[in-house]
Amino acid sequence: MSKTNSVLQRKNYGQINFKLKELLDSRGMTRNHLARKIDSRFEVVDKWYKNQVEKIDTDILARICFVLECKVDDIIEYKN
Template sequence: MIKIHLSRLLGERRLTQADLARKTGIRPSTIGDYYHELAERINLDHLDLICEVLNCTVSDVLEYIPSHKRKK
């Protein structure tokens, strides 16, 4: 499973989804999908823009959780 930590990152930086959409040029509905972890895919260009605007790394945004840890 892949977790998207966009909600935590925006909260820590006191930014809204709309702020991020404006700063990145990514559609607000797409930001919303990432924020609520509804996206099945993440565009790498979007990930690059998000990392640039939030001044973070890919590993700050995405986390891999092995399946054996999910079942516990």
């Protein structure tokens, strides 16, 4: 990796956004309902819903995609 693309240089390298709120709202599904369907706690789904995920749990992501019958890029986006 070149030094111009290093995250150590404190430049804007973009951000990850979670779009679960839009997806659930468009389907009329509540966070409680999704939490029950994916066998997870409400607080976990709430963090995804409020775009406050600190670390991506790929198992949770896979369960969300399975239940909602969607792709990862329907839930997560990268913006630079």
